[in-house]
Amino acid sequence: VAVTLRDVAAHAGVSSRTVSNVVNNYSHVSPTMRAKVQASLDELDYRPNLLARSLRAGRSGIITLLVPDLTIPYFGDLAHEVVERASELGYTVMVDETGGRPERERALLDTAARSSWVDGVLLSSLGLSAKDLAGLGRGMSVVLLGERTARSALDHVGIDNVAAARSATTHLLEGGRTRVAALGGSATRKDATTHLRLKGFRAALAAAGRPAGQHGPTPDYHRASAAPAVRILLEQDEPPDALLCFSDELAAGALRTLHELGLRVPDDVAVVGFDDADGSRFLTPSLTSVRQDRAEIARAALDLLLERIGGAEARARDVSVPWELVVRESSAACV
């Protein structure tokens, strides 16, 4: 049932070349001819086959966004920004989820590279090492989002996690907290995000002359993963009076768990999150969080990606995006 360029040409009594010229608004077509062709176009309800066009052009106008999990509000927010910005730039976004699992990140990146469906990939990676990524990036335009994987060969956009964690920790110390603990991620596995944030956390404690803080690891950054770690931290002899959570999700889970334990926030325990997801200021108490400028991340990432797609061969670049500690009720100073 599909109407092709040829059908229109036959209908209008011209060559397909001329129809193509009209469709693509090329010059060198006489007005009368243009009108005649346009009439046939309308009458037959012609729709260009973008598949064929892309095959011919060698590009699809599609980029893939790979995130761990869309049920995490931060990634929903990020996807929103990417879709919006890409749309402005004339690109469409395919979204896939990696679950944060390295093998799935690898497989999806590989599929993208092989398929030639997509012009480029935005990867919000959690688990891949720089070596993995280098091999996969071959022949495909890729920009990394989120963490700063050490010396990867790929472009990267993210915040300065060390500085942000340091600032948040200092904020808690200056609010009179004496036993700050970190919550989330894994110090042992190749979890670059947590590694860097722990670094900033410890630097702040050291700078203030405090003993090293504790770290409650979690298998992922979901709300549901906070509870066990929080309970372990609080069952100690000297339980923490402040929690630096490495995602807003974990922070929300921590708020809930503290409530169940009968502890008051911020009176007994202060809580700070990371990401400043849209919902965090609506929690009770409202959550202090490190805000990443997501719109700027999307903008910078797409700019880099489009340059790569355009054939830029520059060395890998590392764009640092602004962040800001947004102070709300959950970290009010103690008296």
Place this chain on the structure above:
Amino acid sequence: VAVTLRDVAAHAGVSSRTVSNVVNNYSHVSPTMRAKVQASLDELDYRPNLLARSLRAGRSGIITLLVPDLTIPYFGDLAHEVVERASELGYTVMVDETGGRPERERALLDTAARSSWVDGVLLSSLGLSAKDLAGLGRGMSVVLLGERTARSALDHVGIDNVAAARSATTHLLEGGRTRVAALGGSATRKDATTHLRLKGFRAALAAAGRPAGQHGPTPDYHRASAAPAVRILLEQDEPPDALLCFSDELAAGALRTLHELGLRVPDDVAVVGFDDADGSRFLTPSLTSVRQDRAEIARAALDLLLERIGGAEARARDVSVPWELVVRESSAACV
């Protein structure tokens, strides 16, 4: 730089047909031949061009999911289920956002229909009338998610909004609440979701012999939109002692606003939400909500869509998916 089937054929000294047979695991290829071709395949690192394959096959293996806004957790959750299920079925998902605006829903659906990029569309529509949709669905496989647009010509998957709203309202009345108000959406515009839920809400009140409840409309279903409406409802002479919110987002915003007004939940005001987003049980107090079975929605919707893609010409079907009122702290009975 791309390696084509022909290149491999030349390298292996066979025809491209044979290479294609090997790549697609067809029979009728002798083992020795297969081995030889496979060697060339590996050596040249051949990657099939999916664009060309799709052009040839007449289908792309891509479906489009259109949702209002990925920053709303419910739609993030929904997208998650759709992506996961589609992946199981061998499909990839393109996600686009409509902002809930009818003209954008129309434009995106139109683009999808024209482009031949996509085999089918899942549309979580808010604003399009049945008439709009009928015209657009022409020639494209479309399944509607969410609300039950009156007598549309398209397949549809959703919950029974009337029954769910009725059940939630009855729950509040049975908990001893006497002045239940509804919150969210628009009774005036073509907001089918709100229309149906209001119907259930009013039916429950009528069945209990209560006067008609009030409705606080909101421009959208975001958290931030709850505050003004909640304040207006509570400034009245006889303020409500229970709020039936037409999304969890609105409920979360209401919880926050009530907290700011110094009202206790559930002691002074009970709150019920809709959707049971992943985060809602972590709110303080945890939120009572109407749970939609999202995995089942995704499954049913994709089944319907794939049947349409496969050429089924059946009349429009309407699949009703299970829902459940999940009772938590925010709607505890008053004493």
Place this chain on the structure above:
DNA sequence: CTGTTAGCGCCTTCAC
């Protein structure tokens, strides 16, 4: 079992 051939629908170099 394997090779040849003809398109899928589009765009574009080349002639006219």
Place this chain on the structure above:
DNA sequence: GTGAAGGCGCTAACAG
């Protein structure tokens, strides 16, 4: 200013 022809990379008839 317009027409004819070829090919993007792949697969499916049709031989042999």
